[in-house]
Amino acid sequence: MYNFNFCCPTRVIFGKNTIAELPKYIDRSEKVLMLYGGGSIKRNGVYDQVKKALEGYNLLEFGGIEPNPKYETCMQAVDLIKREGVTFLLAVGGGSTLDGTKFIAAAAKYEGENAYDDIMINGIEIKDALPLADIITLPATGSEMNNGAVVSRLATSEKLAFHSDKVFPKFSIIDPEVTYSLPLKQTINGIVDTFVHVMEQYCTYDVNAPLQDDWALGILRTLIKEAPKVLSNPNDYDTRANIFWCATCGLNNWISQGVPQDWATHMIGHELTAFYGIDHGQSLAIVQPRLLKNQKVTKSKKLAKLAREVFGFNEVVDLKAADLAIDAVEKFYNSIGMKTKLSDYEIDANEAAEKIRERFKARNVRLGEKGAIDAETAYNILKDC
Amino acid sequence: MYNFNFCCPTRVIFGKNTIAELPKYIDRSEKVLMLYGGGSIKRNGVYDQVKKALEGYNLLEFGGIEPNPKYETCMQAVDLIKREGVTFLLAVGGGSTLDGTKFIAAAAKYEGENAYDDIMINGIEIKDALPLADIITLPATGSEMNNGAVVSRLATSEKLAFHSDKVFPKFSIIDPEVTYSLPLKQTINGIVDTFVHVMEQYCTYDVNAPLQDDWALGILRTLIKEAPKVLSNPNDYDTRANIFWCATCGLNNWISQGVPQDWATHMIGHELTAFYGIDHGQSLAIVQPRLLKNQKVTKSKKLAKLAREVFGFNEVVDLKAADLAIDAVEKFYNSIGMKTKLSDYEIDANEAAEKIRERFKARNVRLGEKGAIDAETAYNILKDC
Numbered sequence: 092m093y094n095f096n097f098c099c100p101t102r103v104i105f106g107k108n109t110i111a112e113l114p115k116y117i118d119r120s121e122k123v124l125m126l127y128g129g130g131s132i133k134r135n136g137v138y139d140q141v142k143k144a145l146e147g148y149n150l151l152e153f154g155g156i157e158p159n160p161k162y163e164t165c166m167q168a169v170d171l172i173k174r175e176g177v178t179f180l181l182a183v184g185g186g187s188t189l190d191g192t193k194f195i196a197a198a199a200k201y202e203g204e205n206a207y208d209d210i211m212i213n214g215i216e217i218k219d220a221l222p223l224a225d226i227i228t229l230p231a232t233g234s235e236m237n238n239g240a241v242v243s244r245l246a247t248s249e250k251l252a253f254h255s256d257k258v259f260p261k262f263s264i265i266d267p268e269v270t271y272s273l274p275l276k277q278t279i280n281g282i283v284d285t286f287v288h289v290m291e292q293y294c295t296y297d298v299n300a301p302l303q304d305d306w307a308l309g310i311l312r313t314l315i316k317e318a319p320k321v322l323s324n325p326n327d328y329d330t331r332a333n334i335f336w337c338a339t340c341g342l343n344n345w346i347s348q349g350v351p352q353d354w355a356t357h358m359i360g361h362e363l364t365a366f367y368g369i370d371h372g373q374s375l376a377i378v379q380p381r382l383l384k385n386q387k388v389t390k391s392k393k394l395a396k397l398a399r400e401v402f403g404f405n406e407v408v409d410l411k412a413a414d415l416a417i418d419a420v421e422k423f424y425n426s427i428g429m430k431t432k433l434s435d436y437e438i439d440a441n442e443a444a445e446k447i448r449e450r451f452k453a454r455n456v457r458l459g460e461k462g463a464i465d466a467e468t469a470y471n472i473l474k475d476c
Numbered sequence: 477m478y479n480f481n482f483c484c485p486t487r488v489i490f491g492k493n494t495i496a497e498l499p500k501y502i503d504r505s506e507k508v509l510m511l512y513g514g515g516s517i518k519r520n521g522v523y524d525q526v527k528k529a530l531e532g533y534n535l536l537e538f539g540g541i542e543p544n545p546k547y548e549t550c551m552q553a554v555d556l557i558k559r560e561g562v563t564f565l566l567a568v569g570g571g572s573t574l575d576g577t578k579f580i581a582a583a584a585k586y587e588g589e590n591a592y593d594d595i596m597i598n599g600i601e602i603k604d605a606l607p608l609a610d611i612i613t614l615p616a617t618g619s620e621m622n623n624g625a626v627v628s629r630l631a632t633s634e635k636l637a638f639h640s641d642k643v644f645p646k647f648s649i650i651d652p653e654v655t656y657s658l659p660l661k662q663t664i665n666g667i668v669d670t671f672v673h674v675m676e677q678y679c680t681y682d683v684n685a686p687l688q689d690d691w692a693l694g695i696l697r698t699l700i701k702e703a704p705k706v707l708s709n710p711n712d713y714d715t716r717a718n719i720f721w722c723a724t725c726g727l728n729n730w731i732s733q734g735v736p737q738d739w740a741t742h743m744i745g746h747e748l749t750a751f752y753g754i755d756h757g758q759s760l761a762i763v764q765p766r767l768l769k770n771q772k773v774t775k776s777k778k779l780a781k782l783a784r785e786v787f788g789f790n791e792v793v794d795l796k797a798a799d800l801a802i803d804a805v806e807k808f809y810n811s812i813g814m815k816t817k818l819s820d821y822e823i824d825a826n827e828a829a830e831k832i833r834e835r836f837k838a839r840n841v842r843l844g845e846k847g848a849i850d851a852e853t854a855y856n857i858l859k860d861c
């Protein structure tokens with residue numbers, strides 16, 4: 092096991108009717124900005140619940156944070172914050188709204204000229220950020236219990252991530268009931284996103300950390316059992332609760348302490364989203380199976396364990412078991428209605444492969460737990476997608 | 477799944493040579509009191525490592541916190557703290573040293589007449605406590621990542637627990653290498669303690685929280701695999717690291733969110749320790765198998781899952797599988813050298829059963845996840861121990 096340093100100070104308030112508890116956690120003296128996305132929270136009742144809970148607060152609103160939140164939109168919120176003297180940010184929505192809010196929290200306290208270049212590309216240290224919290228309505232990104240965010244820039248078709256302990260949510264309210272009304276596509280995207288998050292942290296090389304492995308596989312086992320249930324019975328509370336807790340635990344870094352991490356599927360998937368606008372979950376489901384095939388030898392021990400301890404195969408030869416695991420993962424995605432080929436989304440694989448190769452070349456990218464995936468390897472992976 | 481509210485703000489610094497990182501986490505302006513136990517840290521080099529790391533700090537010492545830390549000893553430390561104006565507590569040792577330090581941190585800021593009565597028995601709200609941190613040297617109690625402590629009072633043969641968010645350690649340093657020199661008995665006690673902690677949180681009734689179940693069982697699976705290794709090769713780093721991380725995760729409340737908890741084995745075991753001075757781990761190993769037999773019917777679903785998913789039994793009838801699981805747990809304890817009968821410790825079962833029945837009657841105790849264990853039931857359990 093590797094050395095590690097772990098702290099997650101976010102308070103999680105999980106369960107039915109928890110939005111009403113908001114006033115326990117935000118001081119009356121705060122000037123609160125509620126941030127949200129395209130308005131689904133107005134249709135599913137969450138907006139009304141928040142407004143009711145925060146009656147009497149000094150409350151402003153900023154709507155319109157889009158999926159794959161855009162820098163350009165975020166900076167409009169920053170302007171509003173500075174103009175109005177906002178002191179507390181409350182993101183209400185999915186991971187995109189929350190990720191945008193994390194960037195906004197940092198950018199609102201940033202003094203330089205170009206927040207995107209400095210925070211996302213140059214990786215400057217975030218010295219301060221506005222306090223933020225969230226009511227997370229979509230089980231997918233795990234952003235409700237971590238310090239990371241992914242934000243895109245329209246002007247340059249870029250989609251990049253940043254991390255800072257200054258943007259841990261002060262608290263996250265998770266009421267699984269608000270997910271009853273999720274469109275099917277978003278439920279499926281969230282399950283795949285969670286599955287891939289876990290794989291990025293688990294499926295590398297073995298460092299003799301059996302508890303971390305078992306916990307990662309535990310999330311996958313649970314997802315595989317709960318996913319068909321949510322498709323057939325979307326209003327079952329426990330199923331929704333279990334899927335949400337899987338999503339949160341899939342990226343709150345509990346399973347990644349002391350082990351290597353990959354994230355190459357995400358990095359390549361982000362480019363597909365940046366260039367072609369496909370959903371994040373879709374991009375992952377397309378890239379991952381081919382990437383695992385490409386990296387099968389170095390990942391064989393973990394893939395074989397996945398085959399045996401999640402999918403129940405008895406195959407004793409690691410490389411053969413690895414093949415079975417990769418096929419089983421893709422079949423699982425297909426079984427819940429997630430398509431896994433670029434052609435399913437009318438994207439030309441050769442064109443995508445070439446575009447992304449050029450971008451990775453320019454950035455001299457080396458991805459994966461051992462830096463083994465360079466621009467050329469990414470090209471080979473994408474060609475087969 | 478039940479609603480839950482979770483926050484663990486403690487930073488964990490885990491791995492080789494991490495004690496040297498102390499100055500990163502304690503401000504130079506603090507007046508630090510280093511608290512420890514009977515002096516094992518002087519023999520295993522930890523004391524010297526701490527002194528070296530904190531060179532130049534204003535550092536006082538308080539040694540002699542005993543296993544099952546005593547109120548009477550803790551109050552001596554409180555006197556020293558008040559006399560010297562100590563501002564930061566650093567516990568260096570096992571769970572007893574840390575638990576004592578948590579009580580000291582609260583008692584040092586408590587203004588009333590009798591800290592033990594008020595904090596441990598009357599359960600007053602702790603409004604303030606001195607900041608504390610620890611270098612934890614024994615994998616067992618999980619105290620390094622939770623807000624609880626168990627402290628005994630010599631004068632009244634009492635052993636009770638308290639919880640307060642004010643006594644979360646600011647940070648916990650875990651260097652598995654310091655456990656190489658642990659006496660065999662302490663290693664075994666720690667493994668059993670961890671196993672029982674997990675069972676207290678897992679082995680109740682089913683509330684459809686499969687991820688919590690899987691994670692709990694993951695700790696048990698890991699312990700069962702790692703325990704024989706540490707006995708045959710006590711200086712293997714990864715084995716020591718895996719056992720330590722199991723102990724921490726066994727009681728940092730990650731596995732207990734949204735599920736019922738038991739703790740009857742602990743409550744009865746505490747009395748055995750209070751009356752007869754046997755080790756905490758020993759007391760648990762004695763009580764647990766008989767308690768599980770006694771409560772088999774209400775716990776049958778979880779016991780059956782334990783039998784199948786940890787011990788690999790194929791028995792399909794829950795009650796039969798439950799018996800197999802209980803026997804397998806006791807055999808596991810015995811296999812690592814832990815004795816599980818009162819007679820092994822020259823304690824008369826009938827006498828112990830009667831003594832503890834009287835105490836529980838006086839306190840009108842009802843233990844277990846459904847309050848099903850009253851004084852009479854505890855008597856029946858202990859009689860068979």
